[in-house]
Amino acid sequence: MTALMIQGAGSNVGKSMLVAGLCRAARRRGLSVAPFKPQNMSNNAAVTVDGGEIGRAQALQALACGVELHTDMNPVLLKPETDTGSQVVVQGKRLATVKAREYAALKPRLMESVLESFDRLRASYDLVIVEGAGSPAEVNLRKGDIANMGFACAAGLPVVLTGDIDRGGVIAQIVGTQAVLDHAENEMIAGFLINKFRGDPTLFDDGYRLIEERTGWRGFGVVPFFSEASKLPAEDALDLSRAQTGKGLRVACLTLSRIANFDDLDPLSQEPNVELFMVKAGQPIPGDTDLVIIPGTKSTRGDLAYLRVQGWDVDIAAHVRRGGFVLGICGGYQMLGDVVNDPEGIEGAPGHSAGLGLLALSTEMTPDKHLTRVSATHAASGTPMEGYEIHIGRTDGADRARPFAVVGGQPEGAMSRDGRIMGSYLHGMFAQDQFRAAFLEGLGAQTSNQSYSSVVEQTLDALADHLEHHVDVDGLLALAR
Structure with a gap:
């Protein structure tokens, strides 16, 4: 009242x-x-x-x-x-x-x-x-x-x-x-x-x-x-630099110009055996990185161009040749494919952009936004997970035959044959303790078994x-x- x-x-x-x-x-x-x-x-x-x-x-x-x-x-x-x-x-x-x-x-x-x-x-x-x-x-x-x-x-x-x-x-x-x-x-x-x-x-x-x-x-x-x-979810992109560092798995996240839903990273930043760092404009992706995360973005084609201007496409290709892991989330997932089409100009001028070509996929932007909370199962570990989708565009292609997760019996996301390139539309996945532990263990990292939700509360x-x-x-x- x-x-x-x-x-x-x-x-x-x-x-x-x-x-x-x-x-x-x-x-x-x-x-x-x-x-x-x-x-x-x-x-x-x-x-x-x-x-x-x-x-x-x-x-x-x-x-x-x-x-x-x-x-x-x-x-x-x-x-x-x-x-x-x-x-x-x-x-x-x-x-x-x-x-x-x-x-x-x-x-x-x-x-x-x-x-x-x-x-x-x-x-x-x-x-x-x-x-x-x-x-x-x-x-x-x-x-x-x-x-x-x-x-x-x-x-x-x-x-x-x-x-x-x-x-x-x-x-x-x-x-x-x-x-x-x-x-x-x-x-x-x-x-x-x-x-x-x-x-x-x-x-x-x-x-x-x-x-x-x-x-x-x-x-x-x-x-x-x-x-x-x-210890609380980041409210502004400026807060990303506050991520705490530790020893162990080195995770590099690209600071895209229109980065979106970047609080996906907060649970990782608090893992004592994970060193999370944001790669800023003009900086290369360090050669000793274990996992590169391409996060969500409000402008997939715009940030694909931005990524290339920074030379990060070359760095990612070298990272993959060294046997490193890559995870694309939402817009980052779309970038991993062969092409992003936007015939109606949903995100800007109509046209198409070549993707990074790391997964056999193509994305077409559509006017309808997909907004939903999701219960899923991580395909690689069988671990249950919760998250949400908030995106435009449909993504399909041969690598969808190896899904990142399963939602309601249907495949979600995609993986490369060797499992090192992963893409998913699911945000918020790392806030789930069981999934976060299984994912990090799959990359060879020790986990803390801490409860992220308890830390926030x-x-x-x-x-x-x-x-x-x-x-x-x-x-x-x-x-x-």
């Missing part, structure tokens, strides 16, 4: 993590709580119980709440396909692909869907904790805004503004935001939080008081940097504890209306 909104004085200030922690703290108080983000921009998506997709950050927040994922939790999802255009997903379903200026004209029409989803959630839960997007200080984007103050004013929600002290200039972030907002918008802001502090927080006491005096807003606390955040509890210790959580929740 009540709601509170967390906005940021900039992008990547830690809003998603704060909302997840507050969701868990509210749940532990016996409240039924749900997350909500009116508009998200991410190629990292999750499949919901109602057959749609939402941003992966909202999936983590829903986990913190202990509730099932639903498209109402993120009614507008923007999935960048090029530098200037994005696919627009509304209440879980693809609406259109538009340029930035076209989206600006579309936004006012989307407010109805945003408020509709929000009202359904508010009627179903004791508390809804809302996350903004970017910063309300971007007043050049204020017209038709559905993500920050435009939504807060339309829904009548109190706002807590979050600043990131780790990047510097946090006083200017908070005070400057007040300076550029109009009076009605400033009236919606009930207070502020300082996030990601390193060192002795008392050293910021004078700055904290100055913000309170300059703005008239109440401070709700200074949150020290939460180092255990690396324990980390969410630790995050809530962290906020309880440093933030006036009761005061924040009392703001909700």
Whole structure:
């Protein structure tokens, strides 16, 4: 019946993590709580119980709440396909692909869907904790805004503004935001939080008081940097560099320009006997790599071209000649074949692109998106696994006779004759402990037998504890209306 909104004085200030922690703290108080983000921009998506997709950050927040994922939790999802255009997903379903200026004209029409989803959630839960997007200080984007103050004013929600002290200039972030907002918008802001502090927080006491005096807003606390955040699913491609390293199996993942659903890698990053590293633009694939992962992408043909510009096709060919393993997931699976056809221009200009030729397959892009949760069996080990599919395109060919997995009695994915080249549409497979162990053992690696889901749950509890210790959580929740 009540709601509170967390906005940021900039992008990547830690809003998603704060909302997840507050969701868990509210749940532990016996409240039924749900997350909500009116508009998200991410190629990292999750499949919901109602057959749609939402941003992966909202999936983590829903986990913190202990509730099932639903498209109402993120009614507008923007999935960048090029530098200037994005696919627009509304209440879980693809609406259109538009340029930035076209989206600006579309936004006012989307407010109805945003408020509709929000009202359904508010009627179903004791508390809804809302996350903004970017910063309300971007007043050049204020017209038709559905993500920050435009939504807060339309829904009548109190706002807590979050600043990131780790990047510097946090006083200017908070005070400057007040300076550029109009009076009605400033009236919606009930207070502020300082996030990601390193060192002795008392050293910021004078700055904290100055913000309170300059703005008239109440401070709700200074949150020290939460180092255990690396154990939670990545919410942004920038977070991929945080993958922990160990000794043992060396796994290289290509950082594609439109990389999607990259949290597939999180369970691998926490295996102590796996060294996972991201190969960035301009870097070669190291010669001592055991497994190369070609991840999902929002633009298969575009990232095939990008891969070749980096010279990674040559590196992969050399890796295969040395007897190395390759796993392509979703768009990466499509790249492993002989050709990717897009006659209707679903992902860009109509045409076709030669694949890497490592599997006897061809893919044709189709307008319908496949969104489903999947129970499967890993063909090589007979291990049960869970995952989800979120892709366009159909893939077929001779190597499908050797499937990567079996779904409902039907083959899924493909493998080469020697089993070293593998492709699958299944995301989320490595989050399954039994499958992850069997897969890594098949590559000759030792496994830890750790429970990935338990690690995530324990980390969410630790995050809530962290906020309880440093933030006036009761005061924040009392703001909700």
